[in-house]
Amino acid sequence: MTEFERWLAQDLDDRDLTAELESVKDKPEEINDRFYRDLEFGTGGLRGVIGAGTNRMNVYTVRKATQGMANYLLKHADGKPQSVAIAHDSRIKGVAFAQQSAAVLAANGIKAYLYPQLMPTPALSFAVRHLKCDAGICVTASHNPAKYNGYKAYGSDGCQVTADMADGIMNEINSLDIFADVKKLDFQEGIDKGLIEYIGEETVDAFIDSVYAENLKVDASNLELVYTPLNGSGLMCVKRILDRIGVKDVTVVPEQENPDGNFPTCPYPNPEIREALQKGLELCEKVQPDLLLATDPDCDRVGIAVNQKGEYVLMTGNEVGIMLLDFIARVKKEQGKLPAHPVAVTTIVSTDMVDPIAKEYGVELRRCLTGFKYIGDIIAELEEKEGSADSYLLGFEESYGYLSGGYVRDKDAVDGSMLICQMAAYYKGKGMTLVEAMNALYEKYGYYKNDLMNFGFEGEDGMKTMNGIMDKLRNDPPAEIAGTKVTGRSDYKTSQSYGDKEGVIDLPKSNVLEYRLEDGCKLIVRPSGTEPKIKIYLSGKGATRADSEAVIQKMKDAVPALLGI
Template sequence: MSLTEYNRWMQKNLEDPDLVEELEKMVGNAEAIEDAFYRNLAFGTGGLRGVIGAGSNRMNIYTVAKASQGIANDILKTCGEKARKVAVSYDSRNKSKEFAQIASEVFAANGITVYLYPQLMPTPCLSYAVRELDCAAGVMITASHNPAKYNGYKVYGSDGCQITTEAAERILAEIEKVDIFGDVKRIPFDTGMKKGAIASIPDSVYTGFVEEVKKLSLAKEEELDKHVKIVYSPLNGTGLKPVIRTLSELGYTDVTVVKEQEQPDGNFPTCPYPNPEIREAMQLSIEYAKRENAELVFATDPDCDRVGIAVRKGDDFVLLSGNETGCLLLDYICKMRIANNTMPKHPVMVKTIVTTDMGEKIASHYGVETINVLTGFKFIGEQIAILEEKGRKDDYIFGFEESYGYLSGTHVRDKDAVNGATLICEMFAYYKAKGIGLLEQLQNLYKQFGYEKNSLYSFEFEGAKGAEKMKHVMQQFRGCSEKICGYSIQHLYDYSDGIGDLPKSDVLKYVLENDCSIVVRPSGTEPKLKLYLSICASDMDAAENKEKELMKELKKWF
């Protein structure tokens, strides 16, 4: 099948010379052909994500157009004529603008009105535009924090939330009916703009987003020390304008932007893996902070839906994990809402099952209900919609996931790093005014709720052979029912069977003795298995020792 499809692509008069060149280089290379054509690029609740290049298993103008045609077919079947509108945005990645225009051409050719941001914009701005413009769907061209060779295609429903499993299956069925070369309709982009089939999203929508984020501020001016020195990096992505504008309008003016990572650049020359979860991506910001004598460092990923922070500790800086930052924010939000008398009668916090259980302890302390959902912020957004249907939208006070995603409002239905960054700066300024650092406040939380070390390990499995290896590893885990690496299993949760109201998902969670846990799952967007460890102990050293012992055995499985 791979060779047949490769030959079909070779016989076509492709409009992208880069693809033609790449296909010609594959001649006689069976392994390269197999990897590029052994399947169609997987489409799921995360949309598409893959390496940019030639082939049915790659991100290129043809796979993007095919997916767009499938979505268009679904909209035509399920939406009335007036509702046939789609919002489109894109980030700084290579080919992102081109892919956004291709998608727009396909939607427009199918009689669907397209609203396209005239310049690159973050993922949360896309989520906001979908709702503000009453669109049937939204498309965000991004591969989030992946390396430069990747790009992707996120799909949103009319609620501004990434599509559910049911919608993804319905759209996938439509995509699979589409012949990549024979069934796709397209109208030239300039023609679409002239005819009004493709329109620019007005600046008022972007301004509306910024105003909604600003409304989420919780502290009074006199409670904040806004003279705090901050270093920020957009990691060559989309965050620069909305983050700096929002902070400036809120009164944070001593913000230094990392020059080398300021402007959009899909090659990410100074941070090959533009993920604020890792020190390498934050290192340049930390060097700036040392020179500028700054106290807070933060960075947003390329599509500005994740934010990572580092805080000063002596002469160096310490990165806080997503779990640590999330717990600090949750505690701050609860504390401030109670002080301001804005805590709803039945408050709700939402987190994913791989996110620290400490969040639930903090929520319970303040009388806040916790809802646990599957991995992926779309499930948090889905819970906001459920609350909204019950007339309880205002009961939602916070949602977070361990992978640096935060949302304290309901203006969007996805994680929002503009919201996260401004709230982090406010929290930092609030504690600074009281003479308390974030590391000190974090230790206060550990003393109150117990020490917990949470770690994420990722294991890559590239290509067709890698996919088979991942299945084998998951089968090994499923074979454990009594013990893992010497630890007794207290409870096993296999989410592939569906648990409670949660949809079925290939996720395993083991609750071990001594209040520790292991979660393992395949990534929904990358060829990886992810392993989450939660270790409870009396202090950091004890937790780290327990983790080393456990990982020494677990690594043998991979």
């Protein structure tokens, strides 16, 4: 209440916030939710609901975070001038948050390079490296609902910040008063002084050229496409890259073409979810393209639906990752360009089906924690420590994130869109759809099935509930799940595996629990790092599609009891 009253007494320069505070004066629960904590700055930066309060995304929490970053950079500058690249997508307040971040940096004598138009998140990662910046900021909440915005922070390598850097920035943020300790400069004055500079078309062109350099020389002019950027940032870059690989027949979903942070046609603008693709699917019924392509608002994830005899079949992120690995390795082998020691990277929650495919082509498969920064770290390791940058074939996450080159250190839906279209064109030339290509892989390697369950926990009580669930599972692990014996488990927070894979886990610590079952199935529990929810990853394999689906359904039915909800 003290902090609420302090905010209410301030002459806030965003009048929307004052009106909002006035509207909740008699709502103690609302006040508590807005002020019971500060938004936490972690390796994903900030993410939260837009609004007034310390637990909200607003110009004051954004300025404070940026002042913390500025303090951190200046303390570690060793006398070198510092610079930061900034981008934003179509989110509400995105332009204001990006400009205010630039203004705070400028007030601290740090050069800010700012994209003048909305751009994909991977274009920010690219700009950090291309402009040789010391850090980066991308104002986005990725695929969260419209009420959210966020602030992704990047290091000089183009990866999202490391845990050490995030902790260092957080310590600086925690030492600041949100009103008294943040340096300010008028945005236009920053431009006039040369401390804020707009990023030019040369950088955009260089980004597109770098994506194009990863193409597999497959003519995609035979492809007919419906595309939706989901009212986000993907339209310009995706259309440019598709044009360069020969895809000329592109119909854009009109209701989702233009940037709109309200996402009026899809309350949850996530290409993993059918509802987000509904307008695209309706258009497909009329246009009958080979493929529906959908990128999320910050254009780092891409989902597809495939025309299978007139019916549009949604493909999972795991399936697309599997097909891309097989396709890239297959085509490079056909072209005589497969590296001597090829490497692919995926996460601990992604499908086990990549293992036999990697083995088929002699590809070393490396697994890392969830979060593309960990894949980025492995790409950097290949380049810098192992001297084998050309060995890297593909990195992917089951949540529709793909990257085939080292030009950025984040997932890239521009690159993913290009590769998927070339893959679809390749199989179309052989008289096959991507559904049929996937079925051929299932027939060869077995019917691996993966599924994801989400359980939301809003507010302060929700966080306590989530923590309680994880503590109970960690301290009192189940002996069986869905009637099947647990033969092994891994606790990534303590870096220990028990049972069938006894030993130390050589990965950074993370609040993730894995349970391996006697029948070869697997269940992983992970609190989301960006939303108030717990994610359950289910993995199984059966002799047939029906068998694998039945195994997964049996586990899904057991999950609520496992979580005690």
